[in-house]
Amino acid sequence: MFPHSSNLTNWAAERQFLGRFYQSQGMRDAAHVSNDCGPTSLAVVLNILAFQANLNARPLDKTALLEAAGLHFWQRLPDWVPSVGGATAPWGMAAAFNLWSDRMKLEWRAERHSRARRAHVIEHLMNGRPVTALKIWKNGGAHWVNLVRYSAEKDRVYYLDPNPWLEHLPPEKRLQSQTWKEFDADWSRACWWSRLLGIHNEIIVYSRLI
Numbered sequence: 001m002f003p004h005s006s007n008l009t010n011w012a013a014e015r016q017f018l019g020r021f022y023q024s025q026g027m028r029d030a031a032h033v034s035n036d037c038g039p040t041s042l043a044v045v046l047n048i049l050a051f052q053a054n055l056n057a058r059p060l061d062k063t064a065l066l067e068a069a070g071l072h073f074w075q076r077l078p079d080w081v082p083s084v085g086g087a088t089a090p091w092g093m094a095a096a097f098n099l100w101s102d103r104m105k106l107e108w109r110a111e112r113h114s115r116a117r118r119a120h121v122i123e124h125l126m127n128g129r130p131v132t133a134l135k136i137w138k139n140g141g142a143h144w145v146n147l148v149r150y151s152a153e154k155d156r157v158y159y160l161d162p163n164p165w166l167e168h169l170p171p172e173k174r175l176q177s178q179t180w181k182e183f184d185a186d187w188s189r190a191c192w193w194s195r196l197l198g199i200h201n202e203i204i205v206y207s208r209l210i
Contacts, residue, residue, distance in 0.1 A: 046104065108208055137189075
């Protein structure tokens with residue numbers, strides 16, 4: 001499990017450790033980022049949990065995860081859909097993680113929490129549990145990221161973002177951060193499609209079975 005805030009003794013080492021698990025969601029073409037932030041974020045969480053469980057499993061990437069996840073079109077939009085193809089719904093995120101957790105014999109389960117509150121996110125992070133959160137941009141796009149740490153002193157969240165522009169940075173610089181206010185501006189945003197689908201303040205939380 002991730003260390004508690006009070007147990008943190010070497011922040012530079014933790015940034016290096018977490019940055020090693022970064023993966024890029026990839027590009028659709030030279031100018032456009034893919035919509036694979038969801039499966040990429042899930043692969044990152046599964047790899048971290050497998051590493052911490054000493055499973056010696058071969059690291060997953062988004063391609064391997066999707067090939068076996070068997071997601072239906074209502075869980076992940078097909079790649080051929082213009083602009084939004086590849087987007088993964090919150091319920092698809094939880095289903096894909098739980099399928100792979102069973103395959104890897106990880107004793108973890110994912111659960112979708114809609115209309116979550118700040119306290120929900122911080123409680124999980126302070127107890128060493130990652131949280132995958134959905135940001136909604138001002139232009140109506142959306143993006144999954146993995147929250148991995150929270151600093152009460154700075155009121156700041158630290159996260160692994162599958163943004164491909166981070167791919168060439170050294171591991172310790174791949175861990176991104178925002179103040180809670182900055183993060184919440186995107187996490188709490190609503191648009192026409194999120195209202196239609198009942199998507200609001202979405203997180204995927206991971207809990208140990210035992």
